[in-house]
Amino acid sequence: xxxxxxxxxxxxxxxxxxxxxxxxxxxxxxxxxxxxxxxxxxxxxxxxxxxxxxxxxxxxxxxxxxxxxxxxxxxxxxxxxxxxxxxxxxxxxxxxxxxxxxxxxxxxxxxxxxxxxxxxxxxxxxxxxxxxxxxxxxxxxxxxxxxxxxxxxxxxxxxxxxxxxxxxxxxxxxxxxxxxxxxxxxxxxxxxxxxxxxxxxxxxxxxxxxxxxxxxxxxxxxxxxxxxxxxxxx
Numbered sequence: 001x002x003x004x005x006x007x008x009x010x011x012x013x014x015x016x017x018x019x020x021x022x023x024x025x026x027x028x029x030x031x032x033x034x035x036x037x038x039x040x041x042x043x044x045x046x047x048x049x050x051x052x053x054x055x056x057x058x059x060x061x062x063x064x065x066x067x068x069x070x071x072x073x074x075x076x077x078x079x080x081x082x083x084x085x086x087x088x089x090x091x092x093x094x095x096x097x098x099x100x101x102x103x104x105x106x107x108x109x110x111x112x113x114x115x116x117x118x119x120x121x122x123x124x125x126x127x128x129x130x131x132x133x134x135x136x137x138x139x140x141x142x143x144x145x146x147x148x149x150x151x152x153x154x155x156x157x158x159x160x161x162x163x164x165x166x167x168x169x170x171x172x173x174x175x176x177x178x179x180x181x182x183x184x185x186x187x188x189x190x191x192x193x194x195x196x197x198x199x200x201x202x203x204x205x206x207x208x209x210x211x212x213x214x215x216x217x218x219x220x221x222x223x224x225x226x227x228x229x230x231x232x233x234x
Contacts, residue, residue, distance in 0.1 A: 001042060012044060030083075031044045034046070037071065050072075058080055099131040103203055103212060103216065107207060107212040109133065121138055122168070123139065139154060149186050151193035165201070166202070167204070167205065168204040170206060179206055
């Protein structure tokens with residue numbers, strides 16, 4: 001049955017107009033975004049099938065992988081990718097006005113930017129005097145390498161933004177946030193550069209799978225290398 005052949009009270013758009021977005025199922029919301037199905041399947045049936053088979057796993061798939069799913073071509077694959085990326089960014093924006101008072105706050109702030117990432121991504125969070133984020137900036141993508149994370153590039157934007165302090169964040173795609181020797185050496189080099197510029201490095205947080213490692217909380221910015229991580233359970 002095509003969407004226009006359905007009773008008006010069952011059509012997603014009409015339901016949204018009458019009852020609002022909260023009344024719609026996930027499949028109905030997705031059907032409004034994708035707009036059209038195929039000749040064999042209306043868009044609502046397609047979305048029910050997609051969510052039943054893949055659920056949140058849709059957000060983990062690349063454009064190429066999405067196009068291997070029945071009924072998903074390049075346009076729908078891009079719509080799905082854009083939808084999840086928009087949702088992640090909005091989650092980050094909602095947290096932007098809150099001060100970062102702990103490594104857990106940093107984890108919650110940045111985790112929406114890093115779900116299911118298959119490469120290391122290195123961010124700098126620029127903070128004001130109240131530890132609120134002025135700007136978050138991705139410095140590099142790939143294996144964390146001291147030659148790529150140069151103090152000049154890291155602190156150039158901090159100076160431009162008049163940052164009072166910075167926090168570094170990067171992820172470990174393996175899911176284990178335990179820092180490598182390279183992580184420690186790079187962090188210490190950046191901390192020393194921050195001291196010279198009078199821009200304190202408050203922390204370096206490594207994000208894993210529902211867990212994180214804080215250099216500050218483990219006293220690694222100045223001390224030895226304890227191997228203990230924080231598990232996020234809620």
